[in-house]
Amino acid sequence: MPHANIAFSEFADSHDSLLSSPLPSYDDVQNAFSPLILSASGWRKPFAESGADEDPSPTIGKANTVLAVHMAAAFAEYLHAKTPHRKPRIVVALDSRPTGIQLADAMCRAFIASDIEVHFPSIAAAPEAMAYARSFDGFAYISASHNPIAHNGVKFGLDDGGVLPGQEVAILIKRFTEACRDPGTVDKANTLLSACPRDALAAVRKESEAEKKACLEAYERFARTVISGRDEEELIQPFFELIRSSARKLKESGTPLSVVADFNGSARASSIDKSFMESCGIGFFSINSETGKIAHRIVPEGESLSYCAEELKRLRTAGSTAEERNTVLGYMPDCDGDRGNIVFWNEETGEAEILQAQEVFALSVVAELSHLFHQKIIARVPGSPCEPPAAVVVNDPTSLMIESIAEKFGVSVARAEVGEANVVNLAREYRSKGYIVRILGEGSNGGNITHPAAVRDPLNTLFALLKMLIIRDDADGPGLYHLWCAASGQEHLYRENFTLNDIRKSLPSWVTTSVFEADAMLRITTLDHGELKRKFQNVFLREWKAKKDSLAAEFEFADWTAISNNGVTETRGIGDFGESGKGGLKIQFLDRQENPAGYLWMRGSGTEPVFRILADCRGTDVSKERRLLEWLTAMVLEADREIV
CATH class of the missing domain: 3.40.120.10 (Alpha-D-Glucose-1,6-Bisphosphate, subunit A, domain 3)
Incomplete structure (x- = not known):
């Protein structure tokens, strides 16, 4: 198995310089702290010393080192509170970004000095590291996901293999922020680095190859459980x-x-x-x-x-x-x-x-729900909910296509605010109520989470699609695609030599904005998103009154309801759009039969300095989605201008 060995000599020595003069100033640390985005989805910023987004330099500089030390110290304190009677054991791993090695160095030293037992498999995919962490007390995963190359950060989690929920991350954010704002922040970071025994750090380094091997083995065992x-x-x-x-x-x-x-x-x-x-x-x-x-x-x-x-x-x-x-x-x-x-x-x-992110998730949902029926884990009498009850859990900007799919299987759909942690925790809530929640995820961002995994994993996405293609009709019954065709009333579409394109064409027809296109990311001046949404409400009500007839003719929109998503809580029919605060706000349109026909959605990003908007529209006409998005853009910008 190929393994990218980091420069261990650098790992041993790269932060010794912080222990000597000149130390960074308090203002240096505050300047380094200010661009940080701190959320349940991860803490991140440009960690290259220059601060430039595309700087490939591995050097993070002394001020950023202070931040890394306090990140680790905050999590160490949290772990000791969780395991008061023994020494906590954690996995520290990183993605392949240039700055990862110096962040790992600083954090490992701080963890060791804080009496944490560190297991360091070095570079590991996030699902791999999190599967391994199920045998320990938690993990610190150093990454900035899809952000530009100079960005980096960290995600924290416990032994369930998922990132900490928002309320727990809030505890860490408070501790970390207080430590960075403390007038003695530099000296305290330096003292903690100095307290790390060099022989303990050397032992972590020496065991890294063996840890990587164990990490891969644990991941393969877990992947077999998840996929099957x-x-x-x-x-x-x-x-x-x-x-x-x-x-x-x-x-x-x-x-x-x-x-x-x-x-x-x-x-x-x-x-x-x-x-x-x-x-x-x-x-x-x-x-x-x-x-x-x-x-x-x-x-x-x-x-x-x-x-x-x-x-x-x-x-x-x-x-x-x-x-x-x-x-x-x-x-x-x-x-x-x-x-x-x-x-x-x-x-x-x-x-x-290229499949759109929403299509990837929809195909995965079709595959995994079909697989539940194929395995006889759930069953259904036509026209009634499946038994035992099952649900798909998604984030709020996931296309309404998922409701169209789930309804065919008699499966419920539950929605949480954007953020992997929110979706994972809502799925846990539904399982505690007796629901089977096999598949969940953020359809707007691509990929899926397949239980018992608590993080997205491309292997699980690939195998969802591959299972549809591989598990075909045999003596024991129909294959997955045949089951979907039957459930969705499209038996006429089934043919023996079907392809992935055949499965794709069988999906319900919806067009949704991609979250990564430029038009989906607005730059606004308003920092108070609750106030922005109240101003937006006034604009929307005026626009709805003026355009109601044309919207009904063109989009079959006969009515609407406002929905907020905050954490794992969805509130339908809100009268004050500002109630959604920094969470998601959706204007969901209904046709004359009160079926969902589309939506407008907005939320400020928790990991990037942008205000995200989306439109979702029933049918295949891309131009309709474009017109809805343009309408939403104009209304949001008008609301932003009205705030002084």
Whole structure:
């Protein structure tokens, strides 16, 4: 298994300089602190010493080192409170960003000095590190996800493999902020670094290779549980035997299944992807496979996926083997490897095409709900809810397509505010009520979370789609796609030699704004989002009165309701739009039968200095979504201008 070994000599020595003069000033630390975005989804900012977004330098500088030390110290205090009778044991891992090594150095020293037992597998994909952390007391994962290369930060979690919920992160943010604002912040950080025994740091360094091996092994075991949907090995093993035998039949028929990855130098390049796929009988190819060599823009959206699409087309059209010529899917993860959006081969057009994030999630939902029925975990009498009850949990800007899909299976949909932690915690609430929640996630951002995982993972997304393609009709009953066609009343669409494009075309028709397009990110001057939404309410009510008839004619919008999402709480029918505060606000439109027909949505980003907006519209007409988004943009900007 390839493993990107960090420069351990740098790890041992890189922050000794903070222990000597000149120390950073208090003002230096405050200037370094000011651009930090602190949220449940992660703490992040440009950590390259220059502060420039695209600076590939590994150097973070002394002021940022002080921040890193206090980040670790805040989590160490939190862990000691959680485990008062023993020494806490944690996993510290990082993605492949240049500044990760110096952040890891500072944080590991601070953890060790704070009497925390550190296990350091070095560079590891986020799902990999978080699977490993299930055997410890928690994790600190150093990453800035999809942000530009000079950005970095950290996510904290416990032994459930997911990031801390918002109310717990708030405790850490308070402690960390107080420590950074303290007049003695520099001296306290320096004292903590000085208290780290060099032999203890050397031991962490020495064990890193063994930790990485154990991390990969734990991840593979956990991946088998997640993908199969089974807890017991006696049930997991038959599932993978079915996958291998079905893949072998496809190969014998001359149509083997293969996938291609554009790793883009991410942490996934040193993970289990290749060996795991091949162990299931699926061919695997990759580009940009050297960990740390980031070849192009990190965010796995839009043009970033074009490189994977080009390689998929090359394999299909110029491949020298049957495996190459039958590559059906491609994916590109972000830097921490917890999200991988998809490209696919469209047999009708003869092109490699990029799936939209909302489509990826919708296909995954179809696959995993079909899989629950295939495994006979849930069942349904037509026209009634499934038994036992099941739900899909999503964030509030996920397309209403998910309600259309879930309804076909008799499954509920629950919505939380944007943020992986919010979605994971709402899913836990529903499980505590007796619901089966197999799949959850942020459809607006791509990828999915498949229980018992508590973080997105491209392997789980890929296998959702691959299960649809591999598990076909046999003597024991219909395959996954056939089950979906039957549930959705589209039996006429089913054919024996179906493709992923056939499955895609069977999805309910909705058009949704991509969160990563420029038009979805507004720059506003108002800092009080509650006040902005109150001003927006006045504008919207005026506009609705003026345009109600034309909206009904063009979009079938007959009525609307306002919905707020704050944390795990959704409140429908709010009378004051400002009640949503910094959470999500949605204007959901209804047709004459009171069915959802579209929405307008807004929320300030918790990880970037932008105000996000989206529109969702039933049907296939992209121009309608464009008009809704333009309307929403004009209303938000007008509301912003009205605030002095």
